[in-house]
Amino acid sequence: MRQRITAVIAIVVLAGLAWWLPQVRRSLTRAVVTFDAKAMDPAPLPGGGGPGLARVARTRVVLIDGLAAATARTLPAMSALCKTGATLDVEVGFPTVSLPVEVALWTGLTQQQTGVVYRSSRPLEPPLDRHGIPAQVPGSWAVAENYGYIVRSLGFARVEPAADPAKSSKDLEPAAWITQWQARALEAVKSAAPLAFIHILRVDTAGHKHGIDADYARVALEADAILATLHAADPTARWFVLSDHGHIATGGHGGEERHVRHVQGCIAGPGISPSRGSLVHIVDVSRAIADSVGATLDPASRGRPLSAALVNPLTEDQGVPPMALGSGALAIFVLVAGLAVSSLGVRRWWLVPWWFVIACGTLIAIRGLPSLSTPMIYKPEGRDMYLTWLPALVIAFLATWIGSRRTTLGRVLIAQLALPFAAAAAAITAAGAWPTVLGEPVAPVVPYFTAWMSPLILMAAHGSAAVALGVLATFVPRWFGRPEPAEPPRSEPAAG
Numbered sequence: 001m002r003q004r005i006t007a008v009i010a011i012v013v014l015a016g017l018a019w020w021l022p023q024v025r026r027s028l029t030r031a032v033v034t035f036d037a038k039a040m041d042p043a044p045l046p047g048g049g050g051p052g053l054a055r056v057a058r059t060r061v062v063l064i065d066g067l068a069a070a071t072a073r074t075l076p077a078m079s080a081l082c083k084t085g086a087t088l089d090v091e092v093g094f095p096t097v098s099l100p101v102e103v104a105l106w107t108g109l110t111q112q113q114t115g116v117v118y119r120s121s122r123p124l125e126p127p128l129d130r131h132g133i134p135a136q137v138p139g140s141w142a143v144a145e146n147y148g149y150i151v152r153s154l155g156f157a158r159v160e161p162a163a164d165p166a167k168s169s170k171d172l173e174p175a176a177w178i179t180q181w182q183a184r185a186l187e188a189v190k191s192a193a194p195l196a197f198i199h200i201l202r203v204d205t206a207g208h209k210h211g212i213d214a215d216y217a218r219v220a221l222e223a224d225a226i227l228a229t230l231h232a233a234d235p236t237a238r239w240f241v242l243s244d245h246g247h248i249a250t251g252g253h254g255g256e257e258r259h260v261r262h263v264q265g266c267i268a269g270p271g272i273s274p275s276r277g278s279l280v281h282i283v284d285v286s287r288a289i290a291d292s293v294g295a296t297l298d299p300a301s302r303g304r305p306l307s308a309a310l311v312n313p314l315t316e317d318q319g320v321p322p323m324a325l326g327s328g329a330l331a332i333f334v335l336v337a338g339l340a341v342s343s344l345g346v347r348r349w350w351l352v353p354w355w356f357v358i359a360c361g362t363l364i365a366i367r368g369l370p371s372l373s374t375p376m377i378y379k380p381e382g383r384d385m386y387l388t389w390l391p392a393l394v395i396a397f398l399a400t401w402i403g404s405r406r407t408t409l410g411r412v413l414i415a416q417l418a419l420p421f422a423a424a425a426a427a428i429t430a431a432g433a434w435p436t437v438l439g440e441p442v443a444p445v446v447p448y449f450t451a452w453m454s455p456l457i458l459m460a461a462h463g464s465a466a467v468a469l470g471v472l473a474t475f476v477p478r479w480f481g482r483p484e485p486a487e488p489p490r491s492e493p494a495a496g
């Protein structure tokens, strides 16, 4: 009788967890794409001083959103223009999301320093002030193809398209704008404005639709043709051609993947001799733009004069912010504690939480490593992810059902769930996400672990449900075979 009561309590608690954890996951995902992070130090970037670029009368910046480096190298107009100036590999930092990267570009501060880490469809209101470059340049003018909320966040004196008065993240009359924007961009470039910024979006849109395929390449050529037209309108200005991030092969960005973080860029025009630089940081590009227009970066900026950046490149992953030492150590402790507790329950090889091992394996094998670039981690239901691990849940169910007839229920529960729960808790710890779990409006955005929270929390929820069903199944009278004699809890050491 007591056993039955324990089993009922276990079922109720597990069902509660299975219901609650997906909501925790959803609220964390929402926090990631919505809020800002606490401002902190940037990744340790190389230093170096030297002469900056001389100021010029007109600076023109074209940013092709979502243009992967490998594709950029195939574009004829961009390559021809870049060949006349300094070609750069640009580290955009982490996360690889348009608004945060463009805020970094126009302030000289990394995403970690500004705390602007995602803000999906959430413009900065008010826009950047004189801490940013555009607000320091009278007559600065920005034109975006669409998603105008990004350029409207940056502090340009003049910015198009205008916002929809009803919703600031939306553009005013987008259908009409799409037919006019190239003419407006041309006008901005041809004007006497000392700084003009053109934000081309179509390549990113294509990347999200199908990943890096023939259509993406075709759309990139369109963007390249637009660049050629713009450059021809003011060939004597100093030109910056940039991107804010690449895409993973299947489409998506946001994560720490090298080919998403590293993009192609170049600076061409007066005062720039042809050269091929290696990896510089986007804040070094900020410094070059600031020097071109006579603006000053925030004293906390790590942006270096171009001459210094060119001779002292970053190493491949230097732009990835390191994990805070405290949360890293704590996360490892949580995981090790989980393993230790788990081993208390595992008395038979088949009581190992194989379902969890297999679930992680099938997720990675079928969908790839989760990152902030993989759309699956953001989806509210997580269907793309859990379809891969549904079969593994059958193992959790069977191990629980069979296990609870052979050893104590407590042991079975610990064996099946301690490790998955510890893994989810470790990811939350490493991402610094506990304050967010408790309701603080902070974006827990760190490399690797923010993305892993999403599948691990959902796995813990589904594991709880499968184990609850396994416990429930022990109530079902057995129809096959004779009932086994009840076995006392094992006291001999685990065998096999």
Ligand SMILES: [Zn+2]
Binding pocket: 066, 098, 204, 205, 208, 253
């Ligand atoms: Zn995008």
